[in-house]
Amino acid sequence: MTTRLREVDVVIVGLGWTGGILAKELSEAGMRVVALERGGMRGTNPDFAIPQIRDELKYAVRNHLMQNPARDTLTFRHSPTEPSLPMRQLGSFLPGEGLGGAGVHWNGVTWRWTGIDHAARSYYEQRYGKSFIPSDMPIQDWPMTYAELEPYYDKFERTAGVSGKAGNIRGTKQTGGNFFEQPRDRDYPLPALEPSYSQILFNDATAQMGYHPFPRPCANASRAYTNPDGSHLGACVYCGHCERFGCEANAKGSPHITVIPKAMAQPSFELRTHSWVTKVMLDSTKKKAIGVAYTDVSTGEEYEQPAAIVALCAYAINNVHLMLLSGIGTPYDATTQKGIVGKNYCYQPGGGGVTLFFEDRIFNPFMATGAFGIAIDDFHANDQFDRAAMSALGGATINVGQSNGRPIGYRPVPAGTPRWGAAWKKATAKWYLRAMNIGVTASNMPNRYNAYDLDPTYKNVFGQPLLRLTYNFLENDKKVIGYVAQKAAEIARSLKPASMTGPGMLGDYNIVPYQSTHNTGGAIMGSSPGNSALNKYLQSWDVPNVFVLGASAFPHNSAYNPTGPVGALAYWTADAIKTKFRNRPGLMT
């Protein structure tokens, strides 16, 4: 039996970063908001308390803070001709579950995307001509400019306590910041963190080579901080248990210590945990959502929550799944290239990195934070970088982080070392402290075949079809990685290591080893219903009282991590709902 509940103004599906921001903004504006979160309640104390939180096996290997694939997962194939098989265990990416979503166990690298990202098609067409863009690469411009989003980026950086150094304040270049940065209104709320030894070496080497190194912006607080909402963050202690863990020091900008408690303080806000939304309910016209159906996974009871606005904040992957399950918009078909929902799935190619081994240098890899690092953007945000030289679109950042030295996962040894036995032990003991990594993180352009749809065979615990992902790294990605990896290798060689491994070549996408939780696209935003599922306010063209927040809206993936614009767009959408939609419900222009 299904229980029908009283109608509210807004129902939010998923309470991570985007859901948290929306929950706070809309409930503070007096709207009646219910958030449905499939996972449980959690907080810093006791859930992230030391010493238990420093358990690599439980959190970093067995993924105890993340989505449980036994209940819901997706199927995966490299191309439409391959059988699609379930991702039976988590690996390549780690979607969150529970209050705060992946926002509690992210690293915190917090970028503003570039002008090139906002103008992805027009930039390449103008600079290189229409024929430079392959015909099977459906890139398109964002429906808003960087300048329009700037105040919202600023808001998110201040909420999350981002540490960094501005490179461009209102058009004036700032020494020490990112030379290629878009103009910002003011500096980051917190100064950059102390660099590690590896980062200093990289900084000096790249500066010497004429590149433009700068501290990567990160939501790991360089000192204690109170954000504009009055939320307190502690100072990061460089503990090296950041990504995949919750922070016991509250030093990582995270929704569970910022926006969510603010929403929970509002009488007009209600949170229901263990509430798994299975569907958005539409009326008979299919143009209007009447609410959502959900199951309380702790009792098995089914509910309907009517609402005037439905906000999907369930993470990029789950948002698309829910749209397809609910019949919102037209599903994309890669064969005919008709339809929209599921289109332009992108990810983040890596694999061009190098590991450097030094006889006489000690890096203490365990003195680490999730996000601090030195990066160069000369092959990415730099619009003068000649893409014709690599005959590919996009680019890659080259960076040195130092996110952890946790020994199940981090045990660098030189190429040719056996994986076990006496020689392996000797090498592991020798090199653990004496290695550093230079990473290459690339953009990912869409391809007509890289897309989601519903799987015809496999089901989740609710008996619903799993999402099916068709995806591979393609020619363009291989060229970008191939080109920028050589630059990374040159930088590495200038440091004269005793030996180095890499750079590797980009092969087929492998869903097993962790790469990043930077899944984008599927419910993309654009200028018209013909090219997108969402308008510039992340509002469904087809069902205008449904908003779809998160990186599912990105038509391509940048070489930057997604959460900067994910957070900025959440504030942007909240603003549009408060100031426009609320007074005049309907499609906003």
Place this chain on the structure above:
Amino acid sequence: MKNKNRRDFLKTVGTVGATGIAAAVGGDTSVAGQSPAGSPAGRVLLDPAGGPVSHAYTFLTAPEAAFIEAAVDRFIPADDLTPGGTDCGVAVFIDRQLAGAWGSGDRTYMQGPWQKGVPTQGYQSPLTPAEFFRAGIAATNAYCRKTLQKDFDRLTVEQQNKVLQDMEQGRVTFEGTVPAQEFFNLLLGTAMQGFFADPIYGGNRDKAAWKMIGFPGVIAIYSEHIKTYRNKKYDVEPKSILDLS
């Protein structure tokens, strides 16, 4: 113990009490104890930092335990860096993992239909990890008996190394459901988890693995050290969750 086969040893010691043996072998930190009839092999490990810690295999049968002990001793041979894998508790770790939630398929999508995919599509076996281990051990032993007339744990160290290398390189094919290379990778991966995880799970005894590499463990406040230990070794006695609990 070092060069002695576990099963032979169990035979020799018969019903002598575990503590008695521990005393008899003196400095050795790992001693096989008495195996009550019909139950898994018991084992006593002496905690070098304190008194004896009692362990019993809960999932592995005696022959399976003998296999795992031999394998982890090849992966992590005793040398001046650390004791061997078994003495570091890695076999106990594997047993507990297989007996626990992970072994029974927790956080794994177990619904069919099952098809063999390409390796880049990930784990596709209908077996739980525990069942997969059990089948893998049986298949490896069957292969060893067929080619070398003995179970894996009774081979010489050189023969064991060769079998493991052949499995690792994909040079052997097992009969039955478990692909040799896939089993090897799971076995090695799980052994490494045991060697390097917090000792709270039964492996990495006395934090041997952490001491070997210089990982200081879970006390991790480096706000100042990030500056003062640039290019400088940070020498501390590592601390584990076990130490602090």
